[in-house]
Amino acid sequence: MKTLNMILMAVIATLLSACNSEKEYDATGTFEATEIIVSSEASGKLFYLNAEEGTRLSQGTEIGLVDTVQLYLKKLQLQASMKSVDKQRPDIRKQIAALQEQIATAKRERARVANLLKANAANQKQLDDWDSQLTVLQRQLDAQVSSLQNSTASLNEQSSSVAIQVAQVEDQLQKCHILAPINGTILAKYAEPGELASVGKPLFKIADIENMYLRAYITSSQLATVKLNDPVKVFADFGNGEKKEYNGTVTWIADEAEFTPKTILTDDERANQVYAVKIAVRNDGTIKIGMYGEVKF
Numbered sequence: 001m002k003t004l005n006m007i008l009m010a011v012i013a014t015l016l017s018a019c020n021s022e023k024e025y026d027a028t029g030t031f032e033a034t035e036i037i038v039s040s041e042a043s044g045k046l047f048y049l050n051a052e053e054g055t056r057l058s059q060g061t062e063i064g065l066v067d068t069v070q071l072y073l074k075k076l077q078l079q080a081s082m083k084s085v086d087k088q089r090p091d092i093r094k095q096i097a098a099l100q101e102q103i104a105t106a107k108r109e110r111a112r113v114a115n116l117l118k119a120n121a122a123n124q125k126q127l128d129d130w131d132s133q134l135t136v137l138q139r140q141l142d143a144q145v146s147s148l149q150n151s152t153a154s155l156n157e158q159s160s161s162v163a164i165q166v167a168q169v170e171d172q173l174q175k176c177h178i179l180a181p182i183n184g185t186i187l188a189k190y191a192e193p194g195e196l197a198s199v200g201k202p203l204f205k206i207a208d209i210e211n212m213y214l215r216a217y218i219t220s221s222q223l224a225t226v227k228l229n230d231p232v233k234v235f236a237d238f239g240n241g242e243k244k245e246y247n248g249t250v251t252w253i254a255d256e257a258e259f260t261p262k263t264i265l266t267d268d269e270r271a272n273q274v275y276a277v278k279i280a281v282r283n284d285g286t287i288k289i290g291m292y293g294e295v296k297f
Helices: 002-021 069-088 097-118 124-175
Strands: 027-039 044-049 062-066 177-179 184-189 202-218 231-239 242-253 273-282 292-296
Touching (some): 044 202
Antiparallel strands (some): 027 292, 242 273
């Protein structure tokens, strides 16, 4: 009996060894997420920054504010300048009304003299004098209209210039409001309220951990069987033999080969060059960045 038990144990050990020698996966890698380091776009005192680590945010949510007082005062100053420019704009119709009335009167007098001349009650010189006066008045009107139009054009350009400056300040004011660039979770916070922010200073890091991907490596022999948008099985390794299966989709395949990373195992241990692939995975909240994973094509 003892001999029989030893034989059975040897057979079981052999079977287990054979099973373990067969790999249950085609490639391995680590889980990654789209990470964004949000930096300040304005300079000034940081009034508040609600970016605590682990906080989930929706895209466009305001979570911080940089001092806007000086920019707001500058905007008020520019708006006052624009009003001043607008008040200086001449009313061409009103300013030429008097001269137009003189021309109308001169035309009536010329017509009257012309009728008198036909009745031999006036002379040609009187008619010529009115013609000359009408010419002078018309030239004065043209010169005045040209001057007023030039003045209006110059003021319009000044107004446009000030309007552009106002738009620039409004853009700077908008950049003082710190918004979440994506739907994601805060991974790290680099600044605190009361600190002086400057353009380009990192404020926090956010990542979309709901839509993660496994970066794995395949050999050239596997490359022919893997295509974009292929559905695959992904296994998250939680350690101690605990794994969980997810559905994945191949979203990217490297164009160039690279040397096998030290932490990556492939089916062909002799392969010294591999191709990186990204496999999109919908995270249920259990997958963490940097966690090891396996994939089966």
